[in-house]
Amino acid sequence: MAEQDEFRLDGKVALVTGGARGLGAECARVLAAAGAKVMVTDILEEAGAATVAGITETGGTAEFRRHDVTDEAAWATTVTQTIDTLGGFDILVNNAGVEVVGTLEDSTYEDFRRVQNVNVDGVYLGCRQAVQAMKPGGVAGRGGSIVNLSSLAGLVGVPHMSVYGASKGAVRVFTKDVAVECGRFGYGIRCNSVHPGLVETEMAESLYQQSHELTGASLEEVKATFTAAHPLGRLGTPRDIANAVRFLASEASSWITGVELSVDGGWAAS
Ligand SMILES: NC(=O)c1ccc[n+]([C@@H]2O[C@H](COP(=O)([O-])OP(=O)(O)OC[C@H]3O[C@@H](n4cnc5c(N)ncnc54)[C@H](O)[C@@H]3O)[C@@H](O)[C@H]2O)c1
Numbered sequence: 083m084a085e086q087d088e089f090r091l092d093g094k095v096a097l098v099t100g101g102a103r104g105l106g107a108e109c110a111r112v113l114a115a116a117g118a119k120v121m122v123t124d125i126l127e128e129a130g131a132a133t134v135a136g137i138t139e140t141g142g143t144a145e146f147r148r149h150d151v152t153d154e155a156a157w158a159t160t161v162t163q164t165i166d167t168l169g170g171f172d173i174l175v176n177n178a179g180v181e182v183v184g185t186l187e188d189s190t191y192e193d194f195r196r197v198q199n200v201n202v203d204g205v206y207l208g209c210r211q212a213v214q215a216m217k218p219g220g221v222a223g224r225g226g227s228i229v230n231l232s233s234l235a236g237l238v239g240v241p242h243m244s245v246y247g248a249s250k251g252a253v254r255v256f257t258k259d260v261a262v263e264c265g266r267f268g269y270g271i272r273c274n275s276v277h278p279g280l281v282e283t284e285m286a287e288s289l290y291q292q293s294h295e296l297t298g299a300s301l302e303e304v305k306a307t308f309t310a311a312h313p314l315g316r317l318g319t320p321r322d323i324a325n326a327v328r329f330l331a332s333e334a335s336s337w338i339t340g341v342e343l344s345v346d347g348g349w350a351a352s
Pocket residue numbers: 099100101102103104105106123124125126149150151152177178179180181200231232233234277278279280281282283284285286
């Protein structure tokens with residue numbers, strides 16, 4: 083008899099925010115390939131539809147809904163649509179995020195509030211909606227796994243990243259609060275955070291450009307410096323992150339909650 087593969091996600095329904103591109107799109111593809119039905123949400127409609135088309139073309143099941151994670155009322159609608167369309171709600175990947183690069187002294191409060199709004203308020207709203215829906219007696223009601231995308235910058239200090247780091251640090255401890263509360267209440271809901279090092283996405287491209295403008299170093303030098311910060315000697319790939327998310331989403335991690343999982347080529351350990 084075949085051994086049960088606890089890394090598979092057959093029968094599960096996942097919602098991935100910010101799934102139009104970058105890490106979110108790869109998470110959606112990897113979760114779908116593992117057997118989950120995936121609701122991809124984002125504010126980028128064309129790119130979100132393209133992510134979904136790529137999944138369905140390879141035999142997976144996915145849908146796209148436009149959803150700004152800072153829109154409180156739309157969270158309830160998105161979760162209801164997910165359950166109606168895909169038949170449940172078992173996995174939430176709070177991936178949508180924005181970044182601001184620059185010194186603390188030159189930062190604006192407006193930027194700070196904007197980053198908090200997406201990176202912290204968005205994660206708070208998502209977790210609250212998921213817990214209400216996934217807990218016993220909730221509209222989905224079969225427990226679940228929540229994975230929040232924090233960052234290396236939510237664990238250690240990084241120059242030019244204070245505004246972003248403040249938001250990702252908040253996600254780190256908030257994740258543990260959700261994990262412990264849901265555990266103690268017997269909800270069958272786990273909550274963990276993933277902390278990527280630098281991964282080659284559009285966010286990383288923007289980081290190179292802004293670091294180049296701030297320091298005067300060439301783009302090649304900027305990239306070499308970031309690469310060297312990772313003891314494994316390379317930048318991350320979206321797949322590196324999506325594989326960790328898949329593990330935390332699956333039953334293979336059923337005794338793991340409240341964990342901060344660094345996926346950073348060893349940067350945080352150095
Ligand atoms: N790329 C990295 O090196 C890196 C490192 C550490 C952490 N992260 C985190 O991983 C996550 C994904 O990063 P990425 O590199 O793929 O970034 P990205 O900029 O390539 O993609 C982010 C996605 O989030 C969406 N988004 C932004 N604001 C939104 C909102 N209000 N509502 C809904 N969607 C919104 C964007 O439209 C985009 O599709 C982010 O939370 C980011 O902070 C990335």
